[in-house]
Amino acid sequence: MAEGAEERSPALASPPEDPGATQGTSKPSGVSGTLALTVCAAAIGGTFQYGYNISIINAPTGYIQRFINETHAERWGGGLDGAQVTLAWTLVVSAFSLGGLSGALLAGPLAVRFGRKNSLLLNNSFLFAGAALALACRAARSPEMLVLSRFLAGVNAGVSMNVQPMYFGESAPTHLRGAVAFSSAVFTALGIVLGQAAGLTGLLGAEPLWPYLLASNALPGLVQLLALPWFPESPRYLLIDRGDEEACVRALRRLRGGEVPASEMEEMRRERELRTPAAPAATPWSLFRDPATRPQLRTVVAASAAMMLCGNDSIYFYASYIFLAAGIPPEKIQYVTVGTGASELAASVLSNLLIERVGRRALLVGGYCLMSVWSAVFTAALVLQSRGVASAAYLGVACVFAYILSFGLGPAGVTGILPAEIFDQAARPAAYAAAGSCMWLGLLLVGMLFPYAVRGLGSFCFLPFLAVCVASAAYQGLTLPETKGKTLAEITAEFHERNRKKGGPERPAGDHGELGQALAVTDLDLDLDPVHKNGDLL
Known part of the structure; x- marks a missing residue:
């Protein structure tokens, strides 16, 4: 990639000669249906999962507390008192937040190393592992598996809550950047509603079904895994981080409906040229x-x-x-x-x-x-x-x-x-x-x-x-x-x-x-x- 970037450096310095850009047009960047479909494919397994996972845990609260108490009695010959059950339940709930914190710290390196789209796809591995643990925890009589399941669901949510807005902000034209990025919040709210609906007693909210309710988050992840590979990577990541201008132009053509605005390409070229190749990756500190x-x-x-x-x-x-x-x-x-x-x-x-x-x-x-x-x-x-x-x-x-x-x-x-x-x-x-x-x-x-x-x-x-x-x-x-x-x-x-x-x-x-x-x-x-x-x- 570095050699390819060096070979293309003259093109980067002369914007009028770009064969992939549309020159002389005065209208805003075009937008295709591909952008809308990309948003849906990324968000259904992204911020949707955050909203869904914080809401599905509410309905089975009493069932899970009873499960924890029963397994403790089987192991140690006695049940827990009210304060101890509450403490154990707090651990289950807090595991999701701790996983989210871990995912937030992991999101940056993943996005840099694998790209925005591939990071979202790889992120589903945490989700599927957590869903498997949720399905098996009651049969295995293991609250520990439940805690680990919620932790892994939190890791998935932590990664997606950071990578998905980054992906959207880098893929949308400026005049739609806010609306596209804000769709992350729309899908979070949609996840909350569907999680609350899934927890109704007429659906998955009955006591025998609570492991299936907690594992149902694998279904949106599967949809993303099947759909997102068909859509382009972030154009800015392709050009600025990878130096692949041809892939960037192809991605922009799909996201803009065939039009590649000259100003957009030039702005990305300038940012790439101004970056110091040997500079270490930025950190929060x-x-x-x-x-x-x-x-x-x-x-x-x-x-x-x-x-x-x-x-x-x-x-x-x-x-x-x-x-x-x-x-x-x-x-x-x-x-x-x-x-x-x-x-x-x-x-x-x-x-x-x-x-x-x-x-x-x-x-x-x-x-x-x-x-x-x-x-x-x-x-x-x-x-x-x-x-x-x-x-x-x-x-x-x-x-x-x-x-x-x-x-x-x-x-x-x-x-x-x-x-x-x-x-x-x-x-x-x-x-x-x-x-x-x-x-x-x-x-x-x-x-x-x-x-x-x-x-x-x-x-x-x-x-x-x-x-x-x-x-x-x-x-x-x-x-x-x-x-x-x-x-x-x-x-x-x-x-x-x-x-x-x-x-x-x-x-x-x-x-x-x-x-x-x-x-x-x-x-x-x-x-x-x-x-x-x-x-x-x-």
Whole structure:
């Protein structure tokens, strides 16, 4: 690959002679149905799995706790008390978060070594191994197999939550980049809804079927394994990382419906030329040490941590209690709970339609502002309910749906887009590793501490989430520039300007800062019309 890249270097320096590019056109990059099918094939075994796996574990909670207690009695001659069963159940639930953290750290090296598409395909091996363990754990009378199964499912989710947005952001044209990347959140919400539906007692939610429910995540993985190989790899990975311009042009032709925009190819060529071949791969620590990338890294890390610390997953957990207190019959609660997942799905679809009109920053900050309001109202409803105001329970139900709708409208999808838009090709895997690690650590922290917060704070248990939402809205509003329709050079320059005003370095430092600065300078030298400049693929 290195020799091939050297042979093509004259072509890289002379954009007008590119035989694969469409010259002189003033319309935006074309898009084919292949792009939409690529999104579906990648997401069904990608972020869909995250949503599906966090929801299918809720229905069989009592069955699994009974299974753990029974196997302990068979081995040691006595059952566990309530606190011990809860601790064992916490271990089962936390295994998924620990696996997700491991997957987030593994995603970067996988994406660099094997590419975006192949990483998603290889990622299914964790899923299939975990599904096999889930099927066999009850017959083997082994809760340990169940814990390992959930850990492997978490590894799969951790890899896909990082690699899939990277793949989408690098494959979509700039004018659709946000909508394509936001589809990750849509498929996450779809996974939540289908997981809740699969857990209904009329389907796989009955006690004899809970191992099959936990193993059913293998079916979407199988669909991806059969479908995704037919679609192209990320064009940016093919050209910038592998140096294979012919494969890049072929991929772009399929993704753009036969058209290969000259501006898009030229932007990728410039980024490849400006990279230092002998430079070591970027790491989260190297991004933090580099003054040019530190503000961007702080922004994505804060957004990723807030996505889990805001308590959206906890409100799913708390919904059953709220619905029961509102007078909904216990046997009907499972059907109403499906409505919470449907609410997030509807909000994600709406946000997918709005993101290229409203912008990323407005959706993210606006989502957290709305969540702050509903957290305050929800706390007031819980206080009134504890004082005997029966109608307050219905207000709490409304807040559950409003909170989830607000989360799906912005933070659920925008957070995953940010690393793909504000970091260059070399830094992007490391940025996703840092962001993903913070996200999974936040999920682990909330999952372990929320039951104690309910016990200790009572009706005020959502005040910590209120504080997170207010702080996130303020921080992102102050630090995050709007990235809609902008090139990497423009986004880098705006971060640099904000950092300079706060007393940062006058010029970006370090390898990645030099790359962004060089892209910003060379962008001015291109004789491209405004439509072409807005069509550059990041």
